[in-house]
Structure formats: C-alpha cells, structure tokens
Amino acid sequence: MKTLTMMLLAASLVAAVPAGRAEPVGDSTKTDAQDNAKKAEEKGDLARIRKDYALAASYYMTALHTNRKDAGLYNKTGIVELQMRERAVARKYFNLAIRYDPQFVAPLNNLGAIYLLDKKYKTASGYFKRALAMDETNAHTHLNLAEAWLGMGEVDHAMTEYARALELDADVLTSSPDGIQAQVTTPAQQARVFYMIAKAYMKRGNPDGALDYLARARDLHYPDLAKVYTDTDFTAIWQDPRLAKIVKR
Numbered sequence: 001m002k003t004l005t006m007m008l009l010a011a012s013l014v015a016a017v018p019a020g021r022a023e024p025v026g027d028s029t030k031t032d033a034q035d036n037a038k039k040a041e042e043k044g045d046l047a048r049i050r051k052d053y054a055l056a057a058s059y060y061m062t063a064l065h066t067n068r069k070d071a072g073l074y075n076k077t078g079i080v081e082l083q084m085r086e087r088a089v090a091r092k093y094f095n096l097a098i099r100y101d102p103q104f105v106a107p108l109n110n111l112g113a114i115y116l117l118d119k120k121y122k123t124a125s126g127y128f129k130r131a132l133a134m135d136e137t138n139a140h141t142h143l144n145l146a147e148a149w150l151g152m153g154e155v156d157h158a159m160t161e162y163a164r165a166l167e168l169d170a171d172v173l174t175s176s177p178d179g180i181q182a183q184v185t186t187p188a189q190q191a192r193v194f195y196m197i198a199k200a201y202m203k204r205g206n207p208d209g210a211l212d213y214l215a216r217a218r219d220l221h222y223p224d225l226a227k228v229y230t231d232t233d234f235t236a237i238w239q240d241p242r243l244a245k246i247v248k249r
Contacts, residue, residue: 037066053080071101113182121151139169191220
C-alpha cells in the first residue's frame with residue numbers, strides 16, 4: 001500500500017512594535033489578529049504532529065481567515081487534507097499555494113504526489129520536473145519522479161532518479177521531508193532503492209555494506225535480484241559465499 005511520509009514544520013510570523021511607541025488602535029487590532037493567526041498555525045502544527053489531521057485543518061483555516069494570501073498555510077492545509085485522503089480538497093489548496101507564490105516548490109511536488117497516487121504518471125512527472133527545475137537538490141522529489149518514470153515503464157529514467165536521490169541523501173528512505181512536502185513510498189520502491197544502495201557501496205569498495213543491502217532487497221522481494229550476477233558493479237562478490245546465501249545463480 002502506498003503511504004505518505006510527511007512531517008509539518010512550524011512557520012513563524014512575527015509582528016513587532018518599536019519600543020517606546022504607542023500603537024494606534026487600528027494597528028493594535030491588526031497585530032492582535034496576526035498574533036492569533038500565528039497561534040492558530042502553531043496549534044495546527046502540533047495537531048498535525050499528533051496526527052489529529054482534522055483538528056490541524058481547523059486551526060489552519062482559522063489562520064487563513066487572517067492571512068488569506070499565505071502560500072505556506074495553504075500548502076500545510078493541503079498536506080493535512082491529503083493525510084485524510086481528501087485528494088480533491090488537497091489539490092485545491094496546493095493550487096492556491098502556487099497562485100500566491102509561483103516560486104514555492106513544495107506545492108508543485110505535492111500536486112505531483114496526488115497525480116502519482118491517482119496513477120496519472122505523465123501529469124505527475126510534469127509537476128516533479130517543474131519542482132526540480134527550481135530546486136534540483138531535493139532528494140524526495142527525485143524519489144517521487146523515479147516512481148512516476150517507473151509507472152510509465154521508463155525503468156532507465158527511474159533508476160537515474162533513484163541514483164540521484166541517493167547521491168543527494170543516502171538516507172532518503174528513512175529521513176523525513178522538510179515538513180511541507182509529500183513523498184510517496186512503497187515496499188517495492190524500498191527494495192529497488194536498497195539494490196541501488198548496494199551498487200553504490202560496491203563502487204565505494206564496501207562489499208560488506210553491499211551484501212547487507214542486497215539482503216534487505218531480498219527481504220522486500222526485489223524481483224530483479226538475480227541480475228546481481230550480470231551487473232558488473234558486483235563482479236568482486238560473485239564468488240563470495242555470502243552472496244549465494246542471499247540469491248542463487
């Protein structure tokens with residue numbers, strides 16, 4: 001089953017008044033509203049961490065009453081709606097985030113994740129590519145793009161994206177996105193990535209590490225594990241009896 005790995009990152013809105021200067025009534029009201037919006041957003045973040053997504057969405061909506069053009073808040077609202085499997089609602093909020101901040105990378109990735117879950121791989125890849133055009137160093141988006149390529153049957157492109165994701169973050173499968181992004185993960189994806197990690201270990205001259213990750217790929221039923229005997233990256237361990245225990249020729 002596909003799952004989403006996400007963690008919310010609290011944002012801060014600071015409203016300050018110069019020392020020794022009285023606030024006009026209008027400014028005071030505006031400052032109070034901003035303070036209340038900030039508190040509502042922070043409560044939403046805490047609710048999200050507790051996985052109380054409905055409560056988080058309620059707090060974010062309260063904050064949006066004051067900050068109606070806050071792209072970050074729209075994106076966070078989309079995240080919790082997506083956690084509640086409300087994809088259509090989440091899509092609306094991600095689009096609003098992009099409307100108010102066209103350079104905001106996270107909602108582009110998140111829209112791609114929705115289309116990936118809907119198995120609309122070509123559309124998903126388009127959003128991931130747009131996100132990576134703005135920030136090529138995002139390992140989680142590379143991982144999502146790899147899944148989209150795989151869905152379209154483009155295995156070579158997928159493997160290139162897996163490799164790039166691992167190059168950027170060797171712990172991409174276990175590390176959390178930055179709190180405002182969705183990452184689609186599956187056991188099959190983990191098995192493929194473990195195989196790629198094994199290849200990376202071989203290239204670095206670490207056969208023990210490679211064998212460890214090949215065993216992990218086997219445990220997740222990686223279907224192409226036998227290719228280890230034709231993949232020249234693994235030549236140095238072809239005769240290792242430990243490899244034979246993991247996968248037979």
